[in-house]
Every structure is written in C-alpha cells, then in structure tokens.
Amino acid sequence: MSTFASAREAARAAAWLETYGSPLYVYDLGEVELRARELLAVLPAGSRLLFSLKANPLPAIAARLCQLGCDAEVSSPGELAVALSVGFPAERVLYTGPGKSAEEVHRALGAGVTGFSAESWLDLERIDRAARAARVRARVLLRVNPNAPPVARLAMSGVSSQFGFDETELVEGRARLASLDGVELMGLHIYQGTQLADAQALLAAVQQALEVGEALCGALEMPFQVVDVGGGFPWPFATPGVGLEAAALQGPLALLAARRQRTASSALWFESGRWLCASSGALWTTVVDVKRSKGKQYVVLDSGIHHLGGMSGLGRVPLVGMGVARAGAETEPGALEEVNVVGPLCTPLDCFARNLKLPSLRPGDHVFIPNVGAYGLTASLTGFLSRPPPVEVAHRDGVVLSVSRLRWGHESYEPPATARLRSKQEAR
Ligand SMILES: Cc1ncc(COP(=O)(O)O)c(C=O)c1O
Numbered sequence: 221m222s223t224f225a226s227a228r229e230a231a232r233a234a235a236w237l238e239t240y241g242s243p244l245y246v247y248d249l250g251e252v253e254l255r256a257r258e259l260l261a262v263l264p265a266g267s268r269l270l271f272s273l274k275a276n277p278l279p280a281i282a283a284r285l286c287q288l289g290c291d292a293e294v295s296s297p298g299e300l301a302v303a304l305s306v307g308f309p310a311e312r313v314l315y316t317g318p319g320k321s322a323e324e325v326h327r328a329l330g331a332g333v334t335g336f337s338a339e340s341w342l343d344l345e346r347i348d349r350a351a352r353a354a355r356v357r358a359r360v361l362l363r364v365n366p367n368a369p370p371v372a373r374l375a376m377s378g379v380s381s382q383f384g385f386d387e388t389e390l391v392e393g394r395a396r397l398a399s400l401d402g403v404e405l406m407g408l409h410i411y412q413g414t415q416l417a418d419a420q421a422l423l424a425a426v427q428q429a430l431e432v433g434e435a436l437c438g439a440l441e442m443p444f445q446v447v448d449v450g451g452g453f454p455w456p457f458a459t460p461g462v463g464l465e466a467a468a469l470q471g472p473l474a475l476l477a478a479r480r481q482r483t484a485s486s487a488l489w490f491e492s493g494r495w496l497c498a499s500s501g502a503l504w505t506t507v508v509d510v511k512r513s514k515g516k517q518y519v520v521l522d523s524g525i526h527h528l529g530g531m532s533g534l535g536r537v538p539l540v541g542m543g544v545a546r547a548g549a550e551t552e553p554g555a556l557e558e559v560n561v562v563g564p565l566c567t568p569l570d571c572f573a574r575n576l577k578l579p580s581l582r583p584g585d586h587v588f589i590p591n592v593g594a595y596g597l598t599a600s601l602t603g604f605l606s607r608p609p610p611v612e613v614a615h616r617d618g619v620v621l622s623v624s625r626l627r628w629g630h631e632s633y634e635p636p637a638t639a640r641l642r643s644k645q646e647a648r
Contacts, residue, residue: 225588230545232618233504233586240623242506242586243523245612247276247593249284249621251500256288259453259492262470264477267488270314270448273299275493275594276501280614280622282306285496293491297324304331311335314361314448314489316409318343318382325350329358337361337409337448339384341396344403351402358402361409361448362390366432369412378412387432391439405442407486408433411450414494418454419464423472425452430476430483437482444486453495456591458529459541463495494594501593503528503610504545507585508564517559519581524563524570526601527610528592542578545586549579561587565605602626 225233237244260269270293271285277299282292283306292303295317303313310332315325318339325336325347334351338344338360351358365386369378385393397405410429416422429449437444455463477488509520542561549555556577563570572589581587602609609626635643 224550225543225545225586230586233502233545233588236613236620237504237506237586240611240613242504243521243527243610244504245527245592245597245610246502246504247278247281247497247500247612247614249280249500249614249616251593252281252284252497253288255496255499256285256290258466259490259495260289262466262473263490264474264488267477267490270489270491271496272451272491272493273302274598276497276596277302277598278612278614278622278624279306281497281500281593282308290496291489293493297327300328300331300333314409316363316411320346322346322350326354329354329356334359335361335406337363338403339363339382341385341393344400348400348402356402357404359406360403361407361446362397362405363409363411364390364432364436366410366412366428368428383411384409387436390436394440397440397442407444407446407448408436409448409450411448411452411491413452415454415457416452419468422453422464423469423476425450426473427476430480433483433486434481437486444483446489447483447486448489448491451491451493451495453492455495455498455594457494457498457595458589458592460543460590463498496594498591498594501591501596502543503589503592503596505587505589507581507583507587509583510581517557519559519561519578519587521561521563521572521587523610524565524572526563526565526570526604526607528572528589528596528600541589542573542576543588543590544579544581545588546579546581549585552579555579564607597626602628 233246236246263269269290271290272293273282274295279302282302286306286308291312292308293314293316294300294303304310313333314335314337315328315333316337320343329350334356336347336358338347347358347360363384365381365384366378367387410432412425416425426449433444433447503523505521505523507519508522511518557580558575559578560571561573561576563572608628611623611625613620614622
C-alpha cells in the first residue's frame with residue numbers, strides 16, 4: 221500500500237466511514253487468503269501452520285484461516301472461545317502461554333482441547349493434574365528456551381525470560397517427566413520472537429529450533445511426534461511496505477527439514493499471526509484539528525494509542541507511517557509539510573508520528589495507517605480515556621462480510637456461586 225490510497229480504495233473507505241463512523245478498522249480478507257496460501261505453499265511437506273489468534277482475534281479472520289487449513293494457537297479463554305466459535309475443531313487447537321491458571325486449563329480440557337504447550341514445571345504439573353481429574357490425556361509440547369537468541373525485534377528466547385524451560389533445566393529434570401500420568405509428551409515448542417529481521421534470520425531461527433529438537437530428542441531419550449518451530453515471519457507494522465518473499469523460504473526450509481535425523485519423522489509445526497493478517501488491515505481516521513505550537517504543525521486525528529500501538533508510548537512499537545486519501549493530495553504542488561500526528565487522548569504519549577512529511581491536511585480529511593491487521597486494536601490501550609473502540613469491517617473484494625465492535629465500558633459482575641460461598645465462609 222502506498223502513501224496515497226487508490227481512488228477505488230478511497231471511495232470504498234469514504235462510504236464505510238460514512239456508514240459506520242470514523243475511525244474504522246478495515247480488513248481485506250483477500251489479503252489474509254493470499255498470505256495464508258503463500259505460506260502454506262512453502263512449508264515443508266506435511267507441516268502444519270497454526271494461526272496465532274493474539275495477532276488478531278477478529279472472528280471473520282480466524283474463520284477464514286480455519287477454512288484455509290490452518291490450526292489455532294490460543295493463549296487465553298477469550299482466544300479459545302473465538303477459535304471454537306469459528307469452527308476450529310478442539311483437536312486442532314494448541315493452548316500456549318505462561319501463567320495458565322488451573323481454572324482455564326480445566327475449562328479448555330472441558331471444551332475438548334488436549335493440546336497444550338507447557339512453560340514450566342508447575343505449568344506442566346498443573347496440566348497433568350487437570351487432565352487426570354478430567355480423565356483425559358493432555359498432549360503436551362514442552363516449550364524450550366534455547367541457549368542462543370534469534371535476531372528479532374522482540375526476542376523471547378535465548379535470553380532470560382518467563383517463556384519455556386531452559387534447555388539445560390529440561391535435561392537435568394528429565395526424571396520428573398517420567399512421573400506424569402495425565403500427559404502424553406508429544407514434543408517441543410520453540411517460539412523465539414516476533415518480527416524476525418528477514419528471511420535469513422527466520423531460517424537461522426528454524427535451523428536453531430531443529431537443532432535444539434535433535435539435541436533434546438537425544439538427551440531426553442524420547443521420540444518427538446511434533447517439533448513446533450514457532451515462526452516470527454516478519455511484516456511491516458503500521459507503515460507502508462511488504463514483508464519477506466515467502467517463495468524464497470521454500471527450498472531452504474525443505475533442506476533444513478530433510479537434514480533432521482533423530483527427529484526426521486516428527487511432524488513440523490509453524491506458527492504465524494503477524495504475517496498472516498498484518499497486510500489485511502488499515503486503520504482509517506479523520507483529521508479533527510490542525511494547529512501550530514511553538515513552530516510545529518500538529519494534525520489531531522480522531523484515533524490514537526487506544527486504537528493502535530498503545531505500546532508505542534512505552535517505546536515497544538515504532539511510530540507509524542500514514543497514507544492520505546484526499547483526491548488530488550498526491551499531485552498538489554509543493555504540498556508536503558512536516559507534521560506531528562497525534563490522537564485525541566490527554567497525554568503527550570498519544571502520538572502516532574513525529575516530523576512526518578505529509579500533504580497539507582485539513583479537518584475532515586481521511587488519513588489511513590496501513591499494515592495494522594496484526595497487533596492493531598487488541599494490542600492497544602482500548603480502555604484508556606473511555607473512548608469507544610472503532611468499528612471493524614471485514615470485506616472481500618469490497619463486499620462487507622462482517623461488522624463488529626469490541627465490547628466497551630463496565631458491566632456489573634456477579635461472582636460464580638462457588639466464589640460467593642467461599643467469601644461468605646471466610647467472612648464468618
Ligand atoms: C508462542 C507464540 N506463538 C506465536 C506468536 C505469533 O507471532 P507472530 O505474530 O510474530 O507470528 C507469538 C507472539 O508473541 C507467540 O508468543
């Protein structure tokens with residue numbers, strides 16, 4: 221997507237902004253399909269691709285990825301509910317994440333999910349206990365934190381972290397693994413970080429994960445049915461551009477898979493959130509005010525860090541790049557100005573971009589932020605300042621397939637009956 225919307229895109233967006241209000245998230249399911257097909261086509265034969273709902277739990281997106289043959293990776297009761305509601309069979313769901321409560325493990329088992337990634341001894345023993353109580357066997361992947369880090373914007377392995385077992389810890393504690401009756405140890409889960417730098421970094425991470433698989437398969441003297449090598453497939457965030465060329469991965473991935481020895485017959489699983497849905501989404505906003513302060517030009521939008529990149533204020537998300545949708549803006553002579561683009565929240569952290577060169581903007585103009593289909597709305601500070609969440613529209617070829625809005629505001633809360641009883645007994 222370039223800095224200027226095409227006339228077709230601009231006209232479509234203008235009509236939807238008129239109907240559903242501004243700001244508006246627009247997701248093109250055609251893009252989701254394209255990305256999923258591209259990635260599925262280049263993975264080694266027999267691999268499975270898990271869609272990580274944390275990137276975007278919008279049901280229309282999850283449903284399409286389910287239909288296209290992806291499995292689901294979920295990390296919360298909410299993501300699980302979406303996955304099941306859009307048709308992922310429970311046996312195609314992997315429940316991951318540190319800090320899973322006994323209650324959520326119990327509920328997931330109750331919903332038929334038996335695939336879990338265990339992040340620690342306690343997590344593993346909790347899954348084991350819950351499975352025994354439910355009289356089922358949980359199929360568990362041990363999440364491993366490899367010794368070396370990947371080249372990632374947000375490395376989650378190879379450094380001290382809350383994620384997974386350190387490689388050495390697992391080997392030293394292997395006798396503990398033998399004592400679990402409620403779980404079947406299926407293999408390993410190695411997720412090294414999101415937004416890996418490029419194809420080379422991605423292939424290096426997969427290679428490292430496969431090597432860890434080989435080493436642990438030997439050290440634990442255990443066959444692995446599955447080696448989940450994670451992903452981290454990169455795509456630009458909130459700025460124009462495209463991600464890596466998927467086709468370039470096919471040959472090298474096949475070679476890496478073929479080099480395996482001890483794990484040669486293990487199924488390979490890959491995970492992706494960002495790459496599958498980043499390009500599908502754009503946040504369309506409207507300019508509310510244009511003002512000057514101490515020599516700087518400010519463009520105030522009707523959307524801010526409560527709708528996109530709430531973590532940018534914490535320095536974890538880069539400032540964004542924008543596109544402009546006013547007809548003729550791209551041809552206005554000498555019209556580029558340096559502006560700070562800010563949102564409507566009462567904090568200086570509510571800033572999308574500093575010193576960005578944009579055509580001169582006026583109140584009422586539409587500005588869009590591309591590549592926000594992943595880690596957009598639900599990775600933002602949606603509760604901050606109590607402004608309503610934007611409507612989300614999913615379409616295919618301009619035909620609207622779903623229109624929804626995240627729930628907003630407070631609802632009264634009734635604790636479950638057991639908790640009421642406990643608190644009454646404690647009060648006595
Ligand atoms: C365990 C796990 N799997 C998958 C993902 C999705 O990563 P990405 O969106 O980079 O594909 C994440 C992201 O944090 C993760 O923690």
